[in-house]
Amino acid sequence: MNKNNITKALLAGLSLSFAASSFTAIAADVPAGTKLAEKQELVKGNGSEVASIDPHKTQGVPESNVILDLLEGLVTQDAEGNTIPGVAESWETTDNKTFIFHLRKNAKWSNGDPVTAHDFVYSFQRAVDPATASPYSWYLDMTTMLNAADIIAGKKDKSTLGVKAIDDYTFEVKLATPVPYFVMMMGHTTMMPVHKATVEKYGEQWTKPENFVGNGAFVMSKWVVNERIEMTPNKNYWDNDKTVLTKVTYLPLENYVAEMNRFLAGEIDMTYDVPNEHFKRLKKEHAESLAIKGDLCTYYYSLNTHKAPFDDLRVRKAVSYAIDRDVIAKFLLGKGEKPAYGLTPEIVAHFDPVLPPYAKLTQKERNAEAKKLLEEAGYNAANPLKFSLLYNTSENHKKLAVAIGSMWKKTLGVEVTLENQEWKTYLETKNQGNFQAARASWCGDYNEASTFTSLMEGNNTTGGVHYKSAEYDKLTEQAILSTSEEERQKLYYAQEALLAKDMPIIPIYQYVKARLLNPHVGGYAHHNAEDKNYSKNMYIIAD
């Protein structure tokens, strides 16, 4: 379960026996014979400054990274991304609608209080309470937790949420519809518990290091906004004996070149990302430090099907077919990204879709088909297709837009106007539907296809409003009601097939997560699709 089955006492004993600057771990998950460094301190780059460390106020990846070290939910993940027990030791359900979680009795908050079912009742209610105004409250609605939607809308009191403490260590959740992957969804940041007494005593100030009480493997010891967050092990954590690191530091470094420089200067052990323009050089000069893995994200262009010219299916298909995704993935990006022909990336657990027909054609055949479709739609050299492509200001998006624009120009004679807008302006323009084609991307909240397919549901304001397919929405309903994993996957494949048929979006590539990782860092989750790197599983190997 935990990557480092090694106790502090054992460490202490072993360190004595080695006396010098390192000692050998004999625990199963720290590979036998591994010499651990005397200084067990890890410095991680974390992208941008966290908006908050209150799980009910956040929605981003940097926040999630920090919170997963500070708070522990009912379930957690192993290095491979499998859902494993967290505060809940076990769980049961007979109908995928009512879930009973049995909490471990030795789970404690950092102040020594026991973690009980009441804490989860309080926290889940807090997450949907309109007064909390959690930006991710919709996530609980997505689990179909009883009355969540009505509570968020202010129609019902938070006490009516489908959660109950049967006793101190038995927690019950009731859903409106069966959700077979509900337990997996409980690993999300929004589902983390908070310590009621602390939140009520300090209000908005409860997250300050001097007030903070958590139940995760670490507690915050220092927070300098825009510089660093420091953590030390939580002595009261139920599994603290297995924590090897003595200090974890998160640095908010938005500039990936600056982050890379600090890595090269030996100040960071693990970066958040790698600057694309330096990737080739790093691969050549620091190959041992590059860690690349699949990521739960898809890059795509969204087409506004309510506006000309993309209200015409033939035009949508033509522009999609004419993109040479192999060139984009291999040559333009080149970090190991894969071409995408669906919204859901292949890395998603149990997801193995049949490629849509156009993906099986050669690029030459696709181009020919694209030309044919565009001509049928009435566009030709005398009347070329013209549209604008919106993207948020970024060198990478620009590079892709220019390349794809030239593919369209060369193959179809299309005249594309590239329009870049700063992030918030871009969001506003996109959300108001004032675009023809727009860059978009999505990263899954949990490792199941519905975190992607739900984006295109008719009532989803992000992607669905520009699609609105009754057939697609019906498949969603069937998938939710399906109790068989196999059947559900088939329904997702059918949804993907429908997206390929209707082409409201143009999937372009599947992301990878590339970062610089000092080879002396052990326990890194090389195969966790959600890139959850719990610091409690990590350790520093002696040089």
Added chain:
Amino acid sequence: MFKFILKRVIEAIPTLLVLITVSFFLMRFAPGSPFSSERELPPQVMQNINAKYGLDKPVFEQYTTYLTNVLQGDLGPSFKYQDFTVNELVVAALPVSAKIGAFAFIFALVCGVAIGTIAALKQNTWLDYGLMSTSMLGIVMPSFVLAPVLIYIFSIGLGWFPAGGWFDGSLKYMVLPVLGMAMMYVATFARITRGSMIETLNSNFIRTARAKGLSFSYIVLRHALKPAMLPVVSYMGPAFVGIITGSVVIETIFGLPGIGKLFVNAAFNRDYSLVMGITILIGLLFIVFNAIVDILLAYVDPKIRY
């Protein structure tokens, strides 16, 4: 003097009010919301967030509420960094930028004035050309080029100084940011000083002093330096505010928790209250330091009296 200060304080009130009003409405009319994200939030969720931050009220009501709070010294909660108030963020970030800025300013002033004076005294010699072309390099080389070069040489290459971080302002963490920030100002101070010094040295009273047979170094230090400093002093006010309120480039490259990065991020995040808070702060600093410069000018220039 007291009358002068009083006048400045009274003048500052409408200036600040206009600044607050214009920035408040400009911010509100900028496209995008502080809470928009890649996945558009459902209307009910958005409504709850807007209600929490008072954004569901009419804009004018938001304005009057804001103004009332500002008068009581409350700049409100940050919309982005939700665990902090604007007051807390500014109080934490200003000293970082101010400390780096003050060091960079002193360094720039001392080096710049010295270089400018030497260049003026050795006018049209190789020394003059050498110093001035180097200082031109300082002006034209932007900090986003200079700072990484410093990091490559002194951090990654020689390992003398850290490539970033603040660590409560320990000296070794400050050396490269201070250098990266000061170079442009060194060059500017040097050029202003040189021009002004040459002009002063050619003026009648210096000629008189020379005719009296005074030594050249005495003339420069006793008679020329003070009037030659007039344009430098005028430039010092805005330069000082600019330098202590941080440089987003330097702070981003070196990972410093200063006010420059905070300000730029706040604008990108549409963090209304944080943008407003820092705008007011910078406005106030400009008013204060311009007043200080005026007082200094009166001291340096016998023609000015209040």
